[in-house]
Amino acid sequence: MNADIAEPRTARLVLRRPVPSDLDAVHEVHGDPATNRHNPSGPTTLEGSRRLLAEWIAHWERHGFGYWTVRRAEDGAVLGFGGVRHKDLDGEPVLNLYYRFSPRAWGQGYAVELARAAVAFGRALGGPPVVALINLTNEPSRRVAERAGLVAAEIIEYEGALSPVYRLPDATP
Numbered sequence: 554m555n556a557d558i559a560e561p562r563t564a565r566l567v568l569r570r571p572v573p574s575d576l577d578a579v580h581e582v583h584g585d586p587a588t589n590r591h592n593p594s595g596p597t598t599l600e601g602s603r604r605l606l607a608e609w610i611a612h613w614e615r616h617g618f619g620y621w622t623v624r625r626a627e628d629g630a631v632l633g634f635g636g637v638r639h640k641d642l643d644g645e646p647v648l649n650l651y652y653r654f655s656p657r658a659w660g661q662g663y664a665v666e667l668a669r670a671a672v673a674f675g676r677a678l679g680g681p682p683v684v685a686l687i688n689l690t691n692e693p694s695r696r697v698a699e700r701a702g703l704v705a706a707e708i709i710e711y712e713g714a715l716s717p718v719y720r721l722p723d724a725t726p
Contacts, residue, residue: 573606
């Protein structure tokens with residue numbers, strides 16, 4: 554991954570700071586029932602997608618980094634969203650690792666590629682630990698976290714569901 558915070562690249566992905574014109578793509582991914590199979594809140598409405606995008610943009614404005622819009626390098630198609638951003642986990646400041654992709658991008662290794670880049674970026678920041686909160690039933694997402702180098706450290710109740718907290722091995726409590 555190159556070091557440009559606003560638009561880093563991996564072998565196949567361009568990771569770009571989200572902008573207001575990403576709203577349709579945010580809603581396509583986050584409003585899709587298939588991408589929310591393990592989300593206790595379910596798919597978002599258009600207004601919910603608008604709020605989500607506004608939160609991401611505000612995080613970038615406050616901290617200079619955050620979740621990226623994930624584009625395929627070869628054609629610029631938006632595949633999903635992800636990265637790390639600040640979160641409070643039961644009083645502990647952490648960098649939350651997040652990834653959600655369109656079903657058309659599933660099974661091609663994009664989530665692992667993004668997750669590895671985001672973990673490396675989070676570690677390079679030198680601040681709070683990188684963690685991933687994943688619904689216990691979401692095996693594909695759990696495998697992505699593991700392939701990005703995280704391990705399940707504990708299980709908590711989060712947003713009404715049991716969720717392992719994945720951490721880097723050197724950051725387990």
